Amino acid sequence: MPTLEIRLYVSTTEVGANRILELMSFAFGEEDYAIATTEIDEKADIWEASIYLMMADEEDVRPRFEACLEEEFPEASIEREVIPDIDWIAKSLEGLKPVRAGRFLVHGSHDRDKVQPHDLAIEIDAGQAFGTGHHGTTAGCLEVIEDVVRSRKIRNALDLGTGSGVLAIAVRKMVRIPVLATDIDPIAVRVARENARRNQVVEGIDFRTAPGFHSTAFGQHAPFDLIIANILARPLIKMAPQLVAHLAPGGTVILSGILASQRWKVIAAYSSAGLSHVRTIWRNGWVTIHFTRGKG
Known part of the structure; x- marks a missing residue:
């Protein structure tokens, strides 16, 4: 059965947008x-x-959708669009080509023949979870991961x-260390575990469904020598103190999911939490930011 999208357009501030979501x-x-x-x-x-x-x-x-918003946003305009019943996974794969980031080559199962002997190949098909390597944030993280793992000793991530x-x-492909991989979405965790199994590294990665830092999984694995968070700027800023609290002395943080215009807000939040900005990678309007923590 086709899906329907109902959209509301309104001129408001970021605070107003947060209120709409609330x-x-x-x-x-x-x-x-x-x-x-x-x-938009x-x-x-x-x-x-x-x-x-x-x-x-x-x-x-x-x-109900209109009623929950009309009192506070009476000037909003509403549209509807029928989304046809399409196999979006197959459709999205049609235009996806292998993506190279340093030695990493992220590819779909339809492009296995593109892998070269020296590549660190990661096979990811488009599916229910974010991250095929084609987004600038993912590719930026891969580039920094390679540099960090090559340049310093990482014991856990x-x-x-x-x-x-x-x-x-x-x-895990670069270094055989324990990795904790968490997501708030249980479907994403299941898909990620399947992808790790496909790439023959499932043994070294502990996949957990965990909202925020409240899960016992973090205490079981922390402190981390390397923390990677490809999320969005707002939650990254909010969680800065907690994230840094789980980082080992001398540890590295790689953050992405950040628009170029949001870069300085993120750098300010993590500098205030005790990290030093190393560098920023720019890709298609998005940035990946590399921080380190002094050994103290």
Whole structure:
């Protein structure tokens, strides 16, 4: 059955966008609907709020979606779009070519013949979890991972927000150390574990579903010599003190999922938490930031 997307457009600030997400989460947080907010015009402060549902649910969901927002955002405009029933995994693979980041070559199963003998090949097919290596944030992380693992001794690592598992797999491919890979989404954790098995490194990676740093998994593995978090700028800034608290003296942090315009906010948050900025890699409007912690 086709999926329906209902979109709301509103001119507001980032605070207003957070309020929209809060209202939608309150209205639909206990139900199985995907909701999201995205800034589509930074200069004009235009935000889009979306909810995805099955066509059969529109009669019930649309009035509730409009009602939860109309009081605080009466000027908003609403559109609907039917999303055809397409095999998106197969469709997305049609245009995906192997991606090289240093010695890493991230490829789909349809491009195994492109792997060269010297490559650190990671096979990831597009699927239910984020991270095929084609996004600038993932490729930037891979490039820094190679440099860090080559230049310093790493005894254990954390991939926070592992998605498809590509970064945890990359670390394990380079050095045979224990890696903790966590995500708030249990589906992502399952997919990441399957990807690790496909890449023959599942034995060395502990995959866990963990919201934030509250899980016992972090205490069991910390402190980490290397922490990688390819998430988004806002949660990265918020979790800076906790993340640094789990980092070993002399440890390395690699952060991405950060728009170029957000770079200085992230650097300020982690500098305040005691880290030193080493360098920033720029890819297609996104940045990957490398920090270290003094041995103290």
